[in-house]
Amino acid sequence: MEIRKIEPRDFVKVAQLENENWTLASTPHVMDSSAEKIIGKIMTGTTYFLAVENDEILGILDYGPRHKSEFGRHTVTFGIMTAQEARGKGVATTLINFFIDFAKKEGFKKLQFK
Numbered sequence: 001m002e003i004r005k006i007e008p009r010d011f012v013k014v015a016q017l018e019n020e021n022w023t024l025a026s027t028p029h030v031m032d033s034s035a036e037k038i039i040g041k042i043m044t045g046t047t048y049f050l051a052v053e054n055d056e057i058l059g060i061l062d063y064g065p066r067h068k069s070e071f072g073r074h075t076v077t078f079g080i081m082t083a084q085e086a087r088g089k090g091v092a093t094t095l096i097n098f099f100i101d102f103a104k105k106e107g108f109k110k111l112q113f114k
Contacts, residue, residue, distance in 0.1 A: 006048035
């Protein structure tokens with residue numbers, strides 16, 4: 001399994017995966033994703049990491065500094081999602097471990113799950 005940043009070719013697949021997983025059973029507010037919305041999030045500072053195997057997106061971790069004040073710049077907020085067929089196979093654990101290492105290198109001191 002490879003962890004990498006999102007690429008333009010991934011936008012539609014990521015939106016499909018988000019739409020498949022954002023249900024009333026998984027989140028109190030069902031959202032509608034699209035390639036355009038993902039591009040908009042990237043343009044406003046959100047970064048996406050993908051867990052990929054054999055060109056299949058197994059999981060998504062997105063993050064962005066949510067506290068713009070000087071006192072909150074050490075904090076980063078992230079979300080995570082796994083494809084249904086990849087659940088129970090360590091995808092989320094791999095993404096979280098990758099992100100913890102990444103966040104430390106970037107100088108973040110506090111992680112918040114969204």
